[in-house]
Amino acid sequence: MKVLVPVKRVVDFNVKIRVKPDNSGVDLANVKMAINPFDEISVEAAVRLKEAGQATEVVAVSIGPAKAEETLRSALAMGADRAILIETDDTVEPLAVAKILKCVADTEKPGLIIVGKQAIDDDSNQTGQMLAALLGWAQATFASKIELGDQKAAVTREVDGGLQTIEVKLPAVVTTDLRLNEPRYASLPNIMKAKKKPIEKRIAADLGVATAPRLKVLKTEEPATRKAGIKVTSVGELIEKLRSEAGVL
Amino acid sequence: MAILLLAEHDNRTLSDQTARALTAAREIGSEIHVLVAGKDANAAAGEAAKLAGVSKVLLADSDALANNLAEPLAALIVSIAGGYDTIIAAATASAKNVMPRVAALLDVAQVSEIIAVVSPDTFKRPIYAGNAIQTVQTTDAKKVITVRAAAFQPSDAGGSVAIEAVQAAADPGLSSFVKDAISSSDRPELTSAKIVISGGRALGSSEKFKEVILPVAEKLGAAVGASRAAVDAGYAPNDWQVGQTGKVVAPQLYIACGISGAIQHLAGMKDSKFIVAINKDADAPIFQVADYGLVADLFDVLPEFEKAL
Ligand SMILES: Cc1cc2nc3c(=O)[nH]c(=O)nc-3n(C[C@H](O)[C@H](O)[C@H](O)COP(=O)(O)OP(=O)(O)OC[C@H]3O[C@@H](n4cnc5c(N)ncnc54)[C@H](O)[C@@H]3O)c2cc1C
Ligand SMILES: Nc1ncnc2c1ncn2[C@@H]1O[C@H](COP(=O)(O)O)[C@@H](O)[C@H]1O
Numbered sequence: 061m062k063v064l065v066p067v068k069r070v071v072d073f074n075v076k077i078r079v080k081p082d083n084s085g086v087d088l089a090n091v092k093m094a095i096n097p098f099d100e101i102s103v104e105a106a107v108r109l110k111e112a113g114q115a116t117e118v119v120a121v122s123i124g125p126a127k128a129e130e131t132l133r134s135a136l137a138m139g140a141d142r143a144i145l146i147e148t149d150d151t152v153e154p155l156a157v158a159k160i161l162k163c164v165a166d167t168e169k170p171g172l173i174i175v176g177k178q179a180i181d182d183d184s185n186q187t188g189q190m191l192a193a194l195l196g197w198a199q200a201t202f203a204s205k206i207e208l209g210d211q212k213a214a215v216t217r218e219v220d221g222g223l224q225t226i227e228v229k230l231p232a233v234v235t236t237d238l239r240l241n242e243p244r245y246a247s248l249p250n251i252m253k254a255k256k257k258p259i260e261k262r263i264a265a266d267l268g269v270a271t272a273p274r275l276k277v278l279k280t281e282e283p284a285t286r287k288a289g290i291k292v293t294s295v296g297e298l299i300e301k302l303r304s305e306a307g308v309l
Numbered sequence: 310m311a312i313l314l315l316a317e318h319d320n321r322t323l324s325d326q327t328a329r330a331l332t333a334a335r336e337i338g339s340e341i342h343v344l345v346a347g348k349d350a351n352a353a354a355g356e357a358a359k360l361a362g363v364s365k366v367l368l369a370d371s372d373a374l375a376n377n378l379a380e381p382l383a384a385l386i387v388s389i390a391g392g393y394d395t396i397i398a399a400a401t402a403s404a405k406n407v408m409p410r411v412a413a414l415l416d417v418a419q420v421s422e423i424i425a426v427v428s429p430d431t432f433k434r435p436i437y438a439g440n441a442i443q444t445v446q447t448t449d450a451k452k453v454i455t456v457r458a459a460a461f462q463p464s465d466a467g468g469s470v471a472i473e474a475v476q477a478a479a480d481p482g483l484s485s486f487v488k489d490a491i492s493s494s495d496r497p498e499l500t501s502a503k504i505v506i507s508g509g510r511a512l513g514s515s516e517k518f519k520e521v522i523l524p525v526a527e528k529l530g531a532a533v534g535a536s537r538a539a540v541d542a543g544y545a546p547n548d549w550q551v552g553q554t555g556k557v558v559a560p561q562l563y564i565a566c567g568i569s570g571a572i573q574h575l576a577g578m579k580d581s582k583f584i585v586a587i588n589k590d591a592d593a594p595i596f597q598v599a600d601y602g603l604v605a606d607l608f609d610v611l612p613e614f615e616k617a618l
Binding site for chain 2: 071073076077079086114135144153154156158177178180181182183184185186187188189190191192193194196197200201202204216217219220221222223224225226227228229237238239260265273274275277278279280281282283286288289290291292293294295296298299301302306308309
């Protein structure tokens with residue numbers, strides 16, 4: 061069974077981004093970029109399935125600028141077999157990403173697509189669910205455990221009250237949560253090897269998918285800032301402030 | 310046209326998050342139908358029928374809807390979507406699961422986790438873990454929206470409207486429910502509690518977490534939260550995680566104990582009214598958002614705090 065893993069190039073999670081002074085967006089000039097952390101977890105999950113003999117091939121796919129090749133190389137260094145880059149310099153919303161991924165899935169015919177739960181830049185948490193809908197497949201979101209069976213998978217999901225286990229028919233879309241695994245660090249030899257692995261490149265516009273944004277971004281602002289308050293020196297002082305100043309006890 | 314609000318419930322009680330999403334819906338339009346989809350969820354539907362501003366409650370009852378499986382629930386919503394121009398829900402795990410599926414089936418974008426309604430088609434939403442706030446306008450004829458419940462006050466009870474049965478759509482049969490491991494506790498729900506006390510990596514074990522955090526929570530009637538580090542290490546269950554990828558809370562009082570204050574954690578609690586930080590590192594970033602900071606060892610001060618309450 062082939063596993064398809066979409067990976068997004070995003071601002072590194074350690075970077076504190078800045079909003080442009082004219083409120084036209086977020087300043088991404090010279091900011092450190094990285095593979096979306098949830099997608100790293102997806103790649104790890106797919107590579108483990110291959111190592112366990114349950115998957116035959118792991119294909120990473122990214123939609124984005126030419127530089128997303130770096131993101132795909134990180135996936136290849138972790139153990140993906142090959143990659144597909146769908147190039148575009150436009151902003152592609154989750155619905156359009158899902159439509160492009162459907163195109164890729166139609167030709168690649170994977171048995172499982174492992175998508176990140178959420179991209180840490182747009183924080184949309186939509187793409188995997190949309191892709192499952194477009195394909196007419198089952199979805200198992202926010203996975204903390206995946207057990208493959210015959211033509212089906214049991215997936216434990218992180219939900220509001222705890223955990224839920226469901227069984228999905230394959231092919232299916234699974235989205236990954238933080239507790240699914242701890243992604244490996246790519247070793248130097250694997251990073252070197254990844255340089256030789258194939259990346260197929262296609263231009264998004266050639267796929268015939270309508271990707272025009274449906275949302276107009278009118279402005280991007282700084283959030284209201286909180287100022288640091290005071291330091292108290294004892295538990296007694298803390299309780300006194302909470303009672304008389306804040307009135308919350 | 311009317312607004313369809315998807316209710317969050319456990320077949321028995323209606324979540325307070327629905328009353329909060331209702332407040333957002335009322336800022337968008339006035340004809341609001343609440344959809345209660347489940348199995349034997351009459352009691353939850355009854356609660357929805359009492360909320361002020363609701364015009365009608367739709368109750369869909371079927372085995373396939375008992376466990377919030379995405380495919381049958383999405384099929385149901387899509388089957389009645391023709392009568393609505395806005396479909397909205399609180400951004401709970403269940404709604405985050407189903408609403409994008411609905412949006413894709415309707416070929417429209419979803420606006421995730423709005424924190425303000427600017428006009429019926431324009432909303433504010435946080436991006437980059439809340440480090441920027443975007444104002445977006447939808448161009449789709451139908452709008453699919455999830456609401457960050459912590460950003461809206463719950464609508465009060467006040468009405469009493471009719472409950473109408475709707476037919477569940479055919480179950481696509483793609484997935485099935487196996488089991489739930491849902492934690493039950495007498496403490497208030499994290500997302501609606503007035504006070505939240507959270508523990509971080511510093512707690513060191515689930516035993517210590519219980520020993521030091523829970524007694525204070527009991528005394529305060531507080532909900533308990535945790536950082537990702539504490540959850541990953543197994544000190545606290547996953548549904549306690551507060552942050553960018555966990556729950557977003559905005560209580561009257563948030564007490565962060567042994568939590569450094571990473572942006573991903575702040576994303577889930579920095580809109581709390583008052584923030585207390587207890588940390589032994591005076592330079593921990595959590596102090597930059599805390600109203601009251603106490604530089605101390607939490608194992609010393611929390612038992613003292615509990616006794617003094
Ligand atoms: C994609 C992604 C998503 C994430 N989502 C979330 C999220 O939703 N929520 C979240 O919380 N994190 C999230 N994180 C993780 C986040 O970046 C931090 O790693 C995490 O919040 C750190 O948890 P912590 O503060 O408990 O641990 P640490 O950063 O290790 O801090 C422990 C703190 O405890 C203090 N301390 C130690 N001993 C004591 C003592 N005895 N008494 C008092 N203080 C003491 C230390 O001084 C330190 O400040 C995410 C990360 C990524 C990459
Ligand atoms: N441009 C993209 N290229 C590849 N995968 C993407 C892209 N955008 C989103 N995804 C996938 O969809 C997941 C969720 O993204 P989102 O719905 O934007 O929060 C990510 O973790 C990725 O797995």
